[in-house]
Amino acid sequence: MQATATESAVQTRSSGRAKGRFNKFRQYRMLFLMLVPGFIFLLVFNYAPMYGLVLAFKDFRITSGILDSPWVGMKHFNKVFDDPHFYVVLKNTILISVYKLIFGFPAPIAFALLLNEMRRPLFRKWVQTVSYLPHFISWIVLAGIFTTLFSLDGPVNALVKAFGHAPVVFMADERYFRSILVGTSVFQSFGWSSIIFLAAIAGVDPQLHEAAIMDGAGRFRRMIQITLPMLAPVISIMLILSMGTILDAGFDQIFNMYNAQVYGVADVIDTYVYRLGLINADYSYSTAVGMFKSVVALILLLSVNRLVKAVGGSDHTLW
Amino acid sequence: MVYRKTRLGMAADLCLYAAMTLLMLITLYPFWMQLVTSLESGASVYTTRLMFVPEQVSLEAYRLAFHFKPLWTGYLNTIVRTALGVLCMLIVTSLTAYPLSKKDLPFNRAFTGFLLLTMLFTGGLIPNYLLIRELHLLNSVWALVLPGTLSAFNALVMRNFFRSIPESLEESARVDGAGYLRIFISVILPLSAPVLATLALWVGVGHWNAWFDSLIYIADGHKQVLQVVLRKILIENDTADMNAMIQKMNTHSEYTDRQLQAAVVMLSIVPMLVVYPFAQKYFVQGVMVGAIKG
Amino acid sequence: MDKRKKTITLLLGAALLATTATACGNDNDGNAEASSGASTASASASASGEKMKLMVWNFDADKTNLDGYAMNAIRDKLGVDIGFYNSTNDAAAIKEKLLLQIASGDIPDWWKEVPFADADKFADQGAAAEIPIDMLQQNAPKYMAWMEKNLGADPMRFVRHEDGKIYNLPVLWTLASSSEIIGYRQDWLKKVGIAKTPDTVEEMEAALTKFRNDDPDGNGKKDTYGMTASATTIQTIFSSVFGAYGVYPGATVDENGKAVRGEIEPGAKEALTTLNKWFKADLIDPEFFVNKDSNVDDKVISSKVGTVQRSWWEFIQPEAFYEGKYYAQLRKNVPEADWALSSGPKGPSGSFGITQGNPMLGTGIQFGKQLEKDPEKMAAYLKMFDATSFDLDLYTKIHYGEKGKTFEIKSDGTYAYIPPYDTDEARTKFGIGNYYHAPASFNDYDFQAPFMTRGDLMPVKEAAASKGIGKYDFMTPLAKPAYDEFQDALTQLTIKSFIDFITGRRPISEFDKYVADWKKAGGDKVLAEAQATLDQLNKK
Incomplete structure (x- = not known):
């Protein structure tokens, strides 16, 4: 109700006179026309294949195809939820994902802000370029490097020993493993993720800074009071969108880094489903798990969207 | 320069530059290590120590890769795919994002929801394959370009950027009598270089690194993309015995030759690094203006 | 004035849409016929009045030659025509690709090495053909002898399905049990x-x-x-x-x-x-x-x-x-x-x-359901598999080519390519090498010893190989739902x-x-x- 009221208010203001639905469509005709190609793409490449989702409620028979495979109702979901190990991996997934969000989400923002403070263009360019590099190196390679770094005679343990402590097998220690996962993930992605924030900073009107300087605001204050608020819309939308992948804790990373000693804290939905799939490739089961993940993501996304709306108004939300 | 050169400011600067230098060294390390490994000829690539310089330099891995003829067609196919992918993405995404950036557009919420659902639910591999087959796109570069053209994530990011452009700029164009399309082309797009560059980079890198879709949709060896060719070099050098390969499939070990693997990483990263500085200028534009004026 | 502007805008819009459509929407018609390798192949195979066409898997398109020496050797030996199923040598994709082919109805004549669970499903769900045991004995006697040598009498007991029928030809990796x-x-x-x-x-x-x-x-x-x-x-x-x-x-x-x-x-x-x-x-x-x-x-x-x-x-x-x-x-x-x-x-x-590992580490070969109705073709495939794997003459022709031209036998009994055929390129052009999967699955390492081991190193190999002793999981190839x-x-x-x-x-x-x-x-x-x-x- 409220939305409609605002809408018509806006319309009244922008067109000056309300002339009913037909006029409204006439007014927006070009905008609707612009939406057509995107609409077609979504219909053809996203919505048309979505009938595959029914596999979650069927037993897939390869020669019958998706539509003619027999219905089995909630069988695959029951299998998922009756499996006690599923709750372990669900918990791990959520924890790892949330930690990654808490530490990984602010890191690129802070990096972008600091980068923006650097006034030597050449140096800044270097830092910026180099910070992206880890993004291009696969987790197979990175995992090998981190295993060496955290090994008993690796540099991290050398430091530990220098402080007079006994060396630790970090990669096999349940107390440290999640921290290592989160830390290395931040390391790999902070530079690359900062691009979007740099782009937003690039859009900040220089006049705002000038005005603040006139008022005698220092660099730090301007960073917090001008640049950061200008980033708020990007930050909030990135935060909301990141909810869409909340149950993807990072398969490549974890698969290449975990070992039997830390399964208890590191086994996540994707690694578990992968191991099950190796023995018994089951499209229906994995579709059911995928659907579960999507539904959770949808709920979270809508909740966070609502939360952001309540806190910051509708300017920063998805809709 | 109006910046006050206070002692505090200098100290902050010093800290900042020191921290950034350290960060740069840390992030450079894995890349450097790959470079060294790719040039290392001795068995010291199997060392458990941290390497900083190669002990014996050898270009053997690169020679092997460069003699692999499909490498060059792979590069070409990947460039074509990336260029088409980025171009299509930019056109369709911006066309979609602009109307959605108008909050008063009727059915805006419905459209956004329609878009958002595609981010969360996907049909899976089999229906997608059947679709590509029905569209007769198998073995065509369009099979790699079209399915990812419009992603909800990109469209929403772009929409938000459009919303942050001051309304006043559009208003003045509208007063001049410009319609939405003209405003879009002549006002919005030129102001959106940073976000266009960001998405182009994101999507471009995605296309550059993608291989699975090409393996599935492309049967013709001459149309394979770079990453597939690079994987092939690794596999080929790894083993020619099918049975050994199956055993490896079952045990998931990564036996591949380190030097070659590292060279392959280099071969796929370096072109990206060459392209990057061109995109980079869009991210610092505003800041530069600010710095000069400030 | 106002109208003109509107028209221009509309035209511009239309042009933009049209570019989008041509840039992104149209698939090039030139590629319409180039569907997956499998479908084109089966289409041409059904053409009547020609020699029977057998398909060979080609996982390395850049290393093979359909009309080269090796494929011609098979043509001559068996009186058939040969075509390629093009795939990739990437383990991650081979399986998916096959699954997609079968799911979309393009069932290949045969395939090899899918995971056990998939092979069982293909048999249960009617994608794989039954292989009658007497057809196997008649057309692939050397293969059966090799299996019996390693597994004892009735070697097919390990792969018999619940219904008592055989749906796959197991591949033995004899090295596994003593590696x-x-x-x-x-x-x-x-x-x-x-x-x-x-x-x-x-x-x-x-x-x-x-x-x-x-x-x-x-x-x-x-x-x-x-x-x-x-x-x-x-x-x-x-x-x-x-x-x-x-x-x-x-x-x-x-x-x-x-x-x-x-x-x-x-x-x-x-x-x-x-x-x-x-x-x-x-x-x-x-x-x-x-x-x-x-x-x-x-x-x-x-x-x-x-x-x-x-x-x-x-x-x-x-x-x-x-x-x-x-x-x-x-x-x-x-x-x-x-x-x-x-x-x-x-x-x-x-x-x-x-x-140790079970020598039956893979599911081996399965035939597409359509061959149940075409026993002649299945028999021809079995003959081809038997000959390419265990017939010294054909094996040598496929892998080494023509004696005196592409290879020679050294005094110590090892085989060596004669230049210029010591390079992959020359061999590909001539059409020989290790990349023809027809089926290239049955490796009798005793039979292949001269090709793999330098003569003077035979004792070293024998000594090392004799050390591999232990037991292996007998359940590997068998159905095991629990x-x-x-x-x-x-x-x-x-x-x-x-x-x-x-x-x-x-x-x-x-x-x-x-x-x-x-x-x-x-x-x-x-x-x-x-x-x-x-x-x-x-x-x-």
Whole structure:
């Protein structure tokens, strides 16, 4: 109700006179026309294949195809939820994902802000370029490097020993493993993720800074009071969108880094489903798990969207 | 320069530059290590120590890769795919994002929801394959370009950027009598270089690194993309015995030759690094203006 | 004025849309006929009045030549025409691609090496054809003889489906059942004053102790360990030490008619006790459980450890078989390095051995359902498989080409390409090599010995190969729903418990508790299933 009221208010203001639905469509005709190609793409490449989702409620028979495979109702979901190990991996997934969000989400923002403070263009360019590099190196390679770094005679343990402590097998220690996962993930992605924030900073009107300087605001204050608020819309939308992948804790990373000693804290939905799939490739089961993940993501996304709306108004939300 | 050169400011600067230098060294390390490994000829690539310089330099891995003829067609196919992918993405995404950036557009919420659902639910591999087959796109570069053209994530990011452009700029164009399309082309797009560059980079890198879709949709060896060719070099050098390969499939070990693997990483990263500085200028534009004026 | 502007805008809009459509929307018609390799192939195969067309899998499009010497040799030999199924050599995609082909109705005539669970599904769901046993015996006699030689009478008993029919031709990787051995650094043994290869658990312990303490690499630092391993599977965790106590963890083995899992036997407790002792004495790489295979390689090749378990061909010259990684790479660092090979230490009762692999590690070959209605074609395929794998003349023609032109037989009996055919390019052009899968699955290594091993190295190869002794999981190729259901939980439990016992995080006295947990977590069902299957097998 409220939305409609605002809408018509806006319309009244922008067109000056309300002339009913037909006029409204006439007014927006070009905008609707612009939406057509995107609409077609979504219909053809996203919505048309979505009938595959029914596999979650069927037993897939390869020669019958998706539509003619027999219905089995909630069988695959029951299998998922009756499996006690599923709750372990669900918990791990959520924890790892949330930690990654808490530490990984602010890191690129802070990096972008600091980068923006650097006034030597050449140096800044270097830092910026180099910070992206880890993004291009696969987790197979990175995992090998981190295993060496955290090994008993690796540099991290050398430091530990220098402080007079006994060396630790970090990669096999349940107390440290999640921290290592989160830390290395931040390391790999902070530079690359900062691009979007740099782009937003690039859009900040220089006049705002000038005005603040006139008022005698220092660099730090301007960073917090001008640049950061200008980033708020990007930050909030990135935060909301990141909810869409909340149950993807990072398969490549974890698969290449975990070992039997830390399964208890590191086994996540994707690694578990992968191991099950190796023995018994089951499209229906994995579709059911995928659907579960999507539904959770949808709920979270809508909740966070609502939360952001309540806190910051509708300017920063998805809709 | 109006910046006050206070002692505090200098100290902050010093800290900042020191921290950034350290960060740069840390992030450079894995890349450097790959470079060294790719040039290392001795068995010291199997060392458990941290390497900083190669002990014996050898270009053997690169020679092997460069003699692999499909490498060059792979590069070409990947460039074509990336260029088409980025171009299509930019056109369709911006066309979609602009109307959605108008909050008063009727059915805006419905459209956004329609878009958002595609981010969360996907049909899976089999229906997608059947679709590509029905569209007769198998073995065509369009099979790699079209399915990812419009992603909800990109469209929403772009929409938000459009919303942050001051309304006043559009208003003045509208007063001049410009319609939405003209405003879009002549006002919005030129102001959106940073976000266009960001998405182009994101999507471009995605296309550059993608291989699975090409393996599935492309049967013709001459149309394979770079990453597939690079994987092939690794596999080929790894083993020619099918049975050994199956055993490896079952045990998931990564036996591949380190030097070659590292060279392959280099071969796929370096072109990206060459392209990057061109995109980079869009991210610092505003800041530069600010710095000069400030 | 206003109108004109509107028209221009509209035109612009239309133009923009049109560009989008042409840039993104249109598929180029030129590619319309280029559907997947499989569909084009089957279409042309159905053309009547021609020679029968058999399909050969082509995983390396750049290394093959459809009209080259090898394919012509098959054409001549069997009086058929040959076509290619084009695929990729990428393991990640082969399986998916096949599944997609079948799901979209383009069932190929035949395929090879899908996972067991998929092969069963293809049979159950009517994608794979039945292979009548007499057709097999008539058309693939050499293949059957090879199977019988390795598996005894009625070799097909392992792959018979629930309905009693055969749906796949198993591939034997005969090396698997005798591949794992123990290598000790021979040069290190010599350095620390041990003259003979360790034979018992005590002798092994003595060697490991000296490897740890006596600076065998002579760098003046105590930075070497006796032995390492990885803990990615149960089998890789020091299997040879378990063998000394007569148990084979990670495999369901046949102990005189009883199905036994080594990890829960009393022998495992003894082995874990020994390993725990060694771990406490610092003889074992203290972070072995973090290792992936690549870390093990690193540690072996950079001389950090002196004892390791691996396939025998990794320890000897590449020219003697293939790879020889631990030999060749190690020698780049340490030219005088050498390996003393062992089948594992002997325990108190004289037992020894290492968990080996089932030779039937893959599902082999299946035929598409359509061949059930075309027995002539299936027979022709069987003839082709038999001839390309076991007929010396055809085998040589496919892999080596024409004698005197592309290859020669050296005085020591090995085969060598004559220049310019010693390069891949020349061979591809001529159309010979190892890339023609027709089916290139049945590798009789006795038959292929002259092609793989340099004559003078034959004794080296024989000696190394004879060391691989142990038992393997007889259930690998058989249907095992209970195992499939519980294996992940059981494997995780076992690996975790073993590591805890070895490293001392958990006292060995809790071994019985682990066994109870294992049984409760589905292990008893797995054992019952295995026992039932074994009874069935032994009855026949």
